[in-house]
Amino acid sequence: MTDLLITGGTVVDGTGAAGRTADVAIAGGRVEAVGDLADRPATRVLDATGYVVCPGFVDVHTHSDLTLLSNPAAHSKVRQGVTTEVIGNCGLGVTPIVGDADGLAALRGAAGYLDLDPAVAWDWTDLPGYLDTLAAARPSVNVASLVAHIPLRAGVVGFGDRAAGGAELDRMCGLLGEALDAGAAGASTGLVYAPLTFAREEELTALARTIAARDRLFSWHIRDYGDHLLDSVRQVLRVAETTGARTQISHLIAVGRRNWGKVARALELIDAARARGADVAADVYPYLAGNAPLSQLLPGWAQTGGEAAMRTRLAEEPVRRRVREEWSDLPTSWAEVTVSRIPADRPGVTGRTVAALAEAAGAHGDQVVLELVTEFGNAAMMVAGGRSEEDLLAALRHPATVIGSDGQSLDPDGPTGLGTPHPRSYGCYPRLFGDYVRTGRLPLAEAVRKCTGAAAARAGLRDRGELRPGKAADVVVFAPGRIADLATYAEPQRYPDGIRAVLVNGQVVVEDGSHLGERPGEVLRAG
Template identity: 35%
Template sequence: MLLCNSHYAQELADIAIVNAKILDGTGNPWFRGDIIIHNGKIREILPVGKGSATRIIDAKGLIVTPGFIDVHTHFDGNEFKNPGAGNYIYDGVTTILVGNCGSSRVNIKNYLTQLDSLQLAINVGTLMGHSTLRRNVVGTHANRAPTEAEMVKMEQMLERAMRDGAFGLSTGLIYIPGTYAKTDEVVRLAKVSASFDGVYATHMRDEADSVLAAIREAIQIGRESGARVQLSHLKASGHNNWGKAEKILELISDARAEGIEVVVDSHPYIAGSTHLSTLLPPESLTDGKDSILARLRNPKSRAALKKYLLADLNKKKLKNFDYAVVASFDPEPAMIGKSIVEINKQRGRKSNAENEAETILELMETGVVNNNNFGGEMIYYTISEDDLQTILKYPHNICISDAGIRLHGGKELLHPRAYGSNARVLGRYVRELKIITLEDAVRRMTSLPAQQFQIENKGQLRPGFDADVLVFDPDKITDKATFESPYQYSEGIQYVLVNGKVVLDNGEHTGTRPGKTIRKK
């Protein structure tokens, strides 16, 4: 009672993580200490043995890091159905940014307010999507430049989104309608993002044969707009482009030397996942469902599409379409998990590329559900392990999932990246293959994304920062999700704290949902 000097008057903290080997997220080597957490924040970091609190978590033999920040995820509505976000929590992700690849909600303010009332287990922020702007102002199927009035309208909508807390602009320049935009349109919008210190994150115009030209375009957009550039899910896609990773990174290093802030991200898998329709030329997908079906059914245009598919296969130096596997296909769920080669055989046709191209067109035809949904989702095995490792090793590469919150135990053949991206980097590429150090991998999951996207008070273990904290064993952390069996939580993380609350407690999800929406300041 007599010891009421200022130090002793401090309220007993909520949680102390003691005996920790601390990796603070900056890339510095670990140091020992006790982390004191109170009211959702890191209150202080004390020498070992000095920490006390209502709850003590003994981290002896384990490491403690900031929660992982996944800046490349997608809005798909599952956040409303599975607010516990298990696929991310077990993989150590405590914050995600949605709205990538050009698609976001139109009204950012309403979206964030909705999420606020929902209370997720993880923190969520968003980008504003360029395709979303274009769809709303110019129209989904308008393959033309916007009028000046439309351009100004898009700028105003983006400005509004930035004021409402969006972290920047995203584009999806291979998707409709983003692909209809020329570079100058994107520059004008990226300037708006830059005026709020926002980022320009891009799913580039091409990730295959013209990937280098696409990177040059993204760099030009950064140069002319002044926005920081984020090259999303960087890869050299297609067998004929294998080996281009070095050249890709050279372009990026040159841009940085010139003073343009370019950072990249990637996930650690040799397959990507996107729509079936990306196999077809964009001009065949214009003007909505009826026009697309008419093109698919007209013998002349169908023959031209088949020719295109075969020429593409030839260019990839492949003999068949077994690199393309159905991930989801609403009209015929039995197709899930089968490659185009298998589906073709199942349809009683001889195995050859021409018949397989016909099978793809049939799937497109049954799959065109409405104006925004052209066929199913696919998994494409198009990335080489060598390129993947070259890009993973690049120090300015952020680790991402390119996924979203998932409904655990669903029926689609999910890409395992939704469950295991971070654990896979830490298990396979840090511990087993030793191509990245643990300190550096953690930096690229924490402080690097926080810096690039200007996410305040996250990404480092520092007094005053949000208490998004992980405790795990670097010798045990392992991804379990595979392409064959994707609904598997990662293993090896013992504790996940989000805003100072324990969400993963000794390896078990507590059901607590302390996530908050985050806004660009």
């Protein structure tokens, strides 16, 4: 007896093939058959006539490392069709923890972007311990983890501005290798986040060789997405071609009007490297603004020594004066930067631009940002614009790009739901299908492939991303004419429209927009 039979829908299987009318039979958490199955006996039948039936969305770029422990129901993600999240991106992560309690405190400060719920205890020291903690939380979605570069460098080298020595490189690569052997899908770096701002190319190459030896993914938040975007992409490509590592450039965009058009040129560099045999691709999300800690705007020297040292340093006027001088030529304006979250009850701050806050205080935007970072460190968040629709379309349409939200699993009714987060955490995938597929700017089958089969392949998830017999039964059923992202920058904590059902490992988790309370997700360990 088939557990669930989805009948009459347009099956778009995640391979890039055109949709076709077919039924999908699911048993034991796996896809049993796809085809004309109307007469097959089933415990339950779900009529999908008029709907698209496709694999669950594989979000290759997320920051739900800690929010899934606070919010294992994964409300904001699973309700938009995400069935698998890849965490540990941008070099931001929670393991390994090397050293004593002071080292843990320093690492937790560096990971403020992830750390939205102070009640979540860090009770692990290594990747197996963390993955066991995550599995015990029983998330609604599947989770695969990358090894983040910040814990490696912070634990071995520290937070200072210096090159790693030979023994330190060996130690970092050893820790990385242990985590990869324990099931990590790959590793990530984030070269705008201290102390990774101080990592030399020799260090990146050594890590890449360790990753390549195990055929895992190396994901890069590159050094600069503004004036030095192309040089930053060239560095990625040098390391990829030198080491043979399967490489992913994270959220490929160009920031600042004067840099518009550079995404197309970056894609040309990627194409040339791929033609030479490099396994390089990129991910992107369908928005014209991003989300990051405000501290990301600081020059690297201001962040030397870790978060506590940074906050102490920024209280000194000569330091502030030097930062303001370096900010005199930022590619974006303070009118394009919105404060999205601070860990305090401060009415009238979140949801407003830096320019508006400065005007209200009779101050300059530089002063507003410096005050916020001095007080709240890496936990002060921003949503920043300054991007081009043409650049975004170039990235979305390129055959080597996949979709990654760069968001988090959030619960609007819990501690992770404070502030005005980026709407991508609630509506990335519905936005893609509502704003870009329905308007004819991206074909349906190609959009599904970028969200499913191609994304799973980049992450090395061999049994996800396609609707074929034997594959895991992660499935989304959505209305192509109605699916829409209802989250906005002003009101981001709104669930999407048009999602009929979401299945994770064969269990219905979301039906007609409601979360059923099921938490059948699995922690996916490579190998």
